[in-house]
Amino acid sequence: MYIVAIGWAYVILMMAITASSVGKALAILVFLGALPIALFVYVVGGRKRRVRSMTVSDQVADQRNATDPETD
Structure with missing residues (x-):
């Protein structure tokens, strides 16, 4: 997905290079x-x-269960 x-x-870099002024180029690059x-990247990396x-919380739960003698 990062290839997208x-x-x-x-494409945006090429658009910014062909912009008529530096201000327009910066606006294109930013916006x-x-x-x-x-x-x-934030949305794709959410999973x-x-x-x-979840892995960290599962590890914490496993540590609590391992140290608690009355879990069973």
């Missing part, structure tokens, strides 16, 4: 490039964050 972000960044790519957080 790389392709999008390339059409950096913000959408950051949002995309990994959830799995990582």
Whole structure:
């Protein structure tokens, strides 16, 4: 999925290079490039964050069960 972000960044970079002024180029890079790519990476990486957080909470629960003698 990151190939989509790389392709999008390339297209936006080419648009910024052909802009008529530096201000327009910076606006294109920020509003059409950096913000959408950051949002995309955040949304796509959400599954990994959830799995990582569940793994940590499962480890904590396992440690509590291992130290508690009256769990069974």
